[in-house]
Amino acid sequence: SVCALIFGLVVDPKLGYPRDWDLFAFTGLGYTILGIYFLLNVLKESEVKKLRYVTSALVWTALISTLPWIYVNAAEEKAVQRIAHILELNGKRGALGHEALAYYYRNRWQKDKEIEEWRKAIALIQKPRYLKNLGVVYVEVGKYQEVAWQLEKVLEKDPNDHLTHSDLGKTYMALGRYKDAKHELQKAIELQPKNSIYYENLGFFFFNLRSFEESKEVFQKGLQIDSSYFPNYRNLGFACANSGGNEDAIRYLELYLKYKPEAKDRNYVQELVRRLRAKDRVP
Incomplete structure (x- = not known):
């Protein structure tokens, strides 16, 4: 017990017994149990059952062994410093720790x-x-070129990651790389042909380029694949409205409202239907 205590305090005081309970608690267990043994021998009465005696010893040992660790980690700033220090010592094994710190900083915006931790x-x-x-x-800070580089690296490791193809397509769209964007969005559909969201993404790609006929074709294909993905009724209604097909637009938009009566954009869609009925063009 004494040798273990010396190791914990001398080899690296910053990684001593109070800092890493799971690795260094054993350094204090020996003399803690011995001290509690003598204490209970003095305090215990003859009628105290042996089981209660053993239970008390274990409870007090657990508390004394754990409280220093709780004390150190109760302070948020000290806990972060502790993790950062351990990561410096762990080398390549520290990736999970950097991930934990990254999430910590994400929650605090x-x-x-x-970014540094990732x-x-x-x-x-x-x-x-x-x-x-x-x-x-x-993406959250608007650095789309960096986003593209990261997603490209992901695809180097897994070229069949359909979600990453879709995300990369949307990123290229934000960068104005329309040819590359179209390729990636189509690749996502090729890899996952029954995913309605990917049809929605490609449909909006054409919609944003004001290629409304192509947009309608994609949204219609998405509904053929999955008629229960109700946003594509709305999307198809938007595309029809912008291409002059007011009657079809009203039909699809009303279907969307029928299937999604609690939709967050319900008021907007209802107003659009009213305008279309009055034969107003969508701006």
């Missing part, structure tokens, strides 16, 4: 620090999850 994790292990999460942060 400290984007620069979150980069550190990626430098240790090129996991697709890390690359994707870094891409998410870049």
Whole structure:
């Protein structure tokens, strides 16, 4: 017990018994149990049952062994410093720790620090999850070129990741790389042909380019694949309205309202239907 205590305090005081309970609690267990043994021998009465005696010893040992760890980690700033220090010692095994810190900073909207932690994790292990999460942060701060680079790296490791193809297509769209965007969005559908959301993404790609006829074809295809994906009724209604097909637009928009009576955009869609009935063109 004494040797273990010396190891915990001398080899690296910052990684001593109070800091990492799971690794260093054993350094205090020996003399803690011995001390409790003597204490209970003095205090216990003859009628105290042996089981209660043993239980008391175990409870007090657990408390004394755990409370220092709780004390150290109760302070948020100290806990973060502790993790950061351990990561410096763990080398390549520290990727999960950087991931934990990245989520910590994400919850506090400290984007620069979150990006830094994801980069550190990626430098240790090129996991697709890390690359994707870094891409998410870049989207949130508007750095679309960096997003594209991260998603391209993910596809180098897994070229059949249909979700990443879809995300990369939307990213290329934001960058104005329309040819590449179309290719990636179509690739996502090729890999996952029954995913209605991918048809929605490709349909809006054409919609944003004001290619309304192509947009309608894609939305219709999406409904053929899955008629229960109700947003595509609305999307098809938008496309029809913008291409002069007011009657079809009204029909699809009313179907959307029928299937999604609690839709968040219900008021907007109802107003659009009213305008179309009055033969107003959508601006």
